[in-house]
Amino acid sequence: MASNTPAPEAPFDAFGGGAAPSAPNTEWNPTxxxxxxxxxxxxxxxxxxxxxxxxxxxxxxxxxxxxxxxxxxxxxxxxxxxxxxxxxxxxxxxxxxxxxxxxxxxxxxxxxxxxxxxxxxxxxxxxxxxxxxxxxxxxxxxxxxxxxxxxxxxxxxxxxEALRARILQQAEQQQASADAAEKAAAEKAAAEKAAAEAQAKADAAEKAAAEAKAKAEAEAKAKAEAAAKAKAEAERLAKLAASYSMPLSSYSVSATYMQSGSMWSSGYHTGLDFAAPTGTPLKAVHGATVKSAGWSGSYGYRIVLELEDGTEVWYCHLSSMTVGAGQTVGTGETIGRVGATGNVTGAHLHMEVHTAGGDGIDPAQWLRSKGLSI
Known part of the structure; x- marks a missing residue:
């Protein structure tokens, strides 16, 4: 082990913090x-x-x-x-x-x-x-x-992996929610469609029922009205029948209105013929006034009755007359008898009916309108 020779003391600060004690008249200047x-x-x-x-x-x-x-x-x-x-x-x-x-x-x-x-x-x-x-x-x-x-x-x-599993789980949950929402929407739409179809069918059925009911009611009403009308007409005819009468009690129709033939100068028949034996009594069909009574050419002896409404009833080919012009007669009253005067081929009553205007009409139809049966 080597030893170091002590160096002379000098004012030297080993760590830069200050000078150490120094010997008098000595100075250490290291080189x-x-x-x-x-x-x-x-x-x-x-x-x-x-x-x-x-x-x-x-x-x-x-x-x-x-x-x-x-x-x-x-x-x-x-x-x-x-x-x-x-x-x-x-x-x-x-x-x-x-x-x-x-x-x-x-x-x-x-x-x-x-x-x-x-x-x-x-x-x-x-x-x-x-x-x-x-x-x-x-x-x-x-x-x-x-x-x-x-x-x-x-x-x-x-x-x-945990994050991936969580993401997949959330995706599956979202997909399930979306599928459930879509399914619910589809079910709701199907239910609404079914309800709409059912409502449409119900409305159609209700409309058809209403129409059928209305039709039935209309038909029933029409039938009722027809029945009422028929009843009223029957009552009217019954009343008229009570006030009207057939001109003969026993007869047979030998010629009808507008029947064609050479025996008539006009080529057709202008009235209704009731064949009956000569002398058969003739009745006034309704209450009227004797407008005329006398000879009338091809009509033979003729009586014209004028009713209240202006209608004229002609009785032709009479063998005799029991009333005169201006006389008032009642329903069923005897006014003459069946004959064969004028242009005839046999005993019968030639009856004509004329309106107030002078037009000829079917005597059979007119009699029926008064509630009489021929």
Missing amino acids: EDSLRAQNRSGGRHRVVKQRSNFARSSTVLGVGVIAAVGAGGLATAQEKPPVAISLPDLPDLHLPDPHDLPGVGELLPEESSETVSAARANPNPLTVATYATLDDTRGATTEQASHRAAQSVTGAGDAG
Whole structure:
């Protein structure tokens, strides 16, 4: 173990904080040569050794921190490739050995020359230590980082699967909701359509029933009206029959109205013929006034009765007359007798009916309108 020769006391502040006690009339002014001489005497190897230990400790600590941080980063990343980390070399600043500093060297432990030689053999202790420490710790750090990364990937995979399952579940729920809404809308539309069709059928049935009812009511009303009319007509005819009378009680129709033939000068028959024996009594069909009574050429003896409404009833070919012009007669009253006077082929009553205007009408139809049967 080499020992350092004590340096003369000088006003020197080893750490830049102030001057140490100084000897009177002395001054220590270190130069490069004096420092080199001190290093030759055994001071430099302490500086190198001290730097080496300090660099190694600092490097290991820095590498450990960096490895821990890198492992954490690798754990959070997903399979990223490792990156080598290195520190730059520090230049040789030729700093003084702490053992050579006054008041400090005595407090530091002695170091062996082997350690100083080993430190001198490695001119770049910081770089080598840094690289070696990184290589030594990279395997463990990379393995831990890979393990943590695998766990992170596995956790991420599990989280991704959970998220995917949740998304699929939500999609299925939304699809189910959409399908249910669509089904409900379709069912609602079908129900509304069925209800509309049922309502339309009900309306059609109701309309048909109303129409059938209206038709039945109309038919019933028409029948009732027809029956009432028929009844009223029957009553009217009955009343008229009571006030009207057939001209003969016994007869046979021998010629009808408008019947054609050469025996009539006009070529057709202008009245209704009732064949009956001569002398058969003739009755007034209704109450009337005798408008005329006498001879009338081809009509023979003729009586004309004028009714209240102006209608004229002619009785022709009479054998005798019992009334005169201007006389008033009642229904069923005898006014003459059947004969064969005028242009005839046999005994009969030739009866004609004329309106108030003078037009001839069918005597049979007129008699029926008065409720009489021929």
